[in-house]
Amino acid sequence: MKLSGDARLYLAVAGCAVIVHLGVLWNRFALDDVVVIGQDPLVRSLSGLWQAFGEPYQRGAMYRPLTVASYVLDWPLHSFVWYHAVNLVWHTGASVLVAVLARRWVGGMGALAAGALFAVHPVHVEAVANVVGRNELMATCFALLAVYGALVRGSLPWSAAAFALGLLCKETAVVVPGLVVWGWLAGLARPDRRRVVAFAASWAAIVFVYSLVRWAVLHAHDDPFIAPVFAGLGPVAVRLTALAALADVARLLVFPLTLRVDYSPAERTAVSSLPDVRLGLGVACLAAWACLLVLTWRRGRRVEAFGLGWIAIAFSPVANLLFPTGILVAERTLYLPSVGLALAAGAWLERLPARGLWPLMGAIVLLGGVRTALRVPVWRTDHTATLSILEDSPRSYVGPKRMLAAYLDAHQPARALEAARRATEIHWRDINLYLSGAVAAFAAGRPEVADSLLGALNRLCPSCVGDYRREAGVARAHGYAAAADSLDARAREVP
Numbered sequence: 001m002k003l004s005g006d007a008r009l010y011l012a013v014a015g016c017a018v019i020v021h022l023g024v025l026w027n028r029f030a031l032d033d034v035v036v037i038g039q040d041p042l043v044r045s046l047s048g049l050w051q052a053f054g055e056p057y058q059r060g061a062m063y064r065p066l067t068v069a070s071y072v073l074d075w076p077l078h079s080f081v082w083y084h085a086v087n088l089v090w091h092t093g094a095s096v097l098v099a100v101l102a103r104r105w106v107g108g109m110g111a112l113a114a115g116a117l118f119a120v121h122p123v124h125v126e127a128v129a130n131v132v133g134r135n136e137l138m139a140t141c142f143a144l145l146a147v148y149g150a151l152v153r154g155s156l157p158w159s160a161a162a163f164a165l166g167l168l169c170k171e172t173a174v175v176v177p178g179l180v181v182w183g184w185l186a187g188l189a190r191p192d193r194r195r196v197v198a199f200a201a202s203w204a205a206i207v208f209v210y211s212l213v214r215w216a217v218l219h220a221h222d223d224p225f226i227a228p229v230f231a232g233l234g235p236v237a238v239r240l241t242a243l244a245a246l247a248d249v250a251r252l253l254v255f256p257l258t259l260r261v262d263y264s265p266a267e268r269t270a271v272s273s274l275p276d277v278r279l280g281l282g283v284a285c286l287a288a289w290a291c292l293l294v295l296t297w298r299r300g301r302r303v304e305a306f307g308l309g310w311i312a313i314a315f316s317p318v319a320n321l322l323f324p325t326g327i328l329v330a331e332r333t334l335y336l337p338s339v340g341l342a343l344a345a346g347a348w349l350e351r352l353p354a355r356g357l358w359p360l361m362g363a364i365v366l367l368g369g370v371r372t373a374l375r376v377p378v379w380r381t382d383h384t385a386t387l388s389i390l391e392d393s394p395r396s397y398v399g400p401k402r403m404l405a406a407y408l409d410a411h412q413p414a415r416a417l418e419a420a421r422r423a424t425e426i427h428w429r430d431i432n433l434y435l436s437g438a439v440a441a442f443a444a445g446r447p448e449v450a451d452s453l454l455g456a457l458n459r460l461c462p463s464c465v466g467d468y469r470r471e472a473g474v475a476r477a478h479g480y481a482a483a484a485d486s487l488d489a490r491a492r493e494v495p
Helices: 003-025 032-038 046-052 067-075 082-103 106-120 120-131 131-153 156-169 171-185 195-220 233-255 277-298 304-317 337-350 352-379 383-392 396-408 413-426 431-443 447-460 465-477 483-494
Strands: none
Touching: 003 082, 003 106, 003 120, 003 352, 003 431, 032 067, 032 120, 032 131, 046 067, 046 337, 067 082, 067 156, 082 106, 082 120, 082 131, 082 337, 106 337, 106 352, 120 131, 120 195, 120 277, 120 352, 120 483, 131 156, 131 171, 156 171, 156 195, 171 195, 171 304, 233 277, 233 337, 233 352, 277 304, 277 431, 304 337, 337 383, 383 396, 396 413, 396 431, 413 447, 431 447
16 A cells, blocks of 8 residues: 555654654653652552542642543553653654644645654653653644644634643643634634634633633642742742743754753842843844744745744743743743744745755754754653753752752761752752751751751741641651651641
């Protein structure tokens, strides 16, 4: 049976996605995988399939039940290979969907370039190689299906169903209506007024129901966590810091040679005033993007303009410009925005003469693929990811913080206490440093140091008595019974 040209195109894109990420099949759990999957009893029983819809994600202010349900289906196999194979399938699907979407508006070469670029982009490694990155992969697949259903098929049921499923994977799928409307404005589809109203009504109904359910599940939980770099900052400083971070975002999308697991303080610090070089770089990147958008729009290059607009719309929920979020920069959050880069690049590359197109596209895919393949082993285990933080982000407090936990697990409290000291010197606003450091101090026979740490914690957070008890429970589970008793006793003394 002879395959069509489009089928061969999609197989080539799928092959690129699989080949460069094949190393993930040797990975285990790393970082959040350990807590979200390895330590969550919800995923260990089939009842988790429906219980996930009534529980917060990661015991916090997030709601991602469909992703958690996928972990429930994975758990009975007790196979790290399976977890990562599922992620690889989702990424391959997303890459093919990018090519499918591009193929509707550009020729075969442009679609191949878009799909292959997305398949091998190094910034995707965190989302693919870390199991909890699956929420990015699933949400992006459903977002692509929703946009395809609206702009290409004109199917309201198709698009609405994919939109709803995307929201249940990760909140960032809320950008789907914006992407569709931007596609209409760019002239990629021209529905009549009645159709526009029907789509708008479906979006409003889905968002209303989703918000109602999300509130019912999360309203009793703590306030949303904000990135450590934003702690103590006013709204203006938050936005200045977010604008400065756009330089990192642009670099990661366009030239992702240097990658990091962590961008916490002091690897990245706050920007509190206008005369700051970092702010200037971020604003320059924003201005360059705006100029490209205006230029493509005026020249009638609809797909390039659509792709550039997609980047901004998809990035907006995590940009920290509208509201502060739990991260300043995280490579996994660029997974959905990078679809826009792939679409714009594919449409632009197709305009090149054939003689120059193949060498340039081949070089991009080869270099991106090699960088991706070399990056995958960083996420092999919790240990390798921690080493990467220490090596690639030496100024970040998260490296010593993770060593604090590692030393406690290894029952080396004196070393754990030293790691706590280094971490608090870099960033003193993380309450977990004081609690874990106090456990290490008690275990090391230095109660006066523990009391000093807890005194600092009480000044930082006078209402954190509940965190004392939580940390005491963790310490007791890890074999630090005496330290846990001491922590409980100190909790009773807090006014």
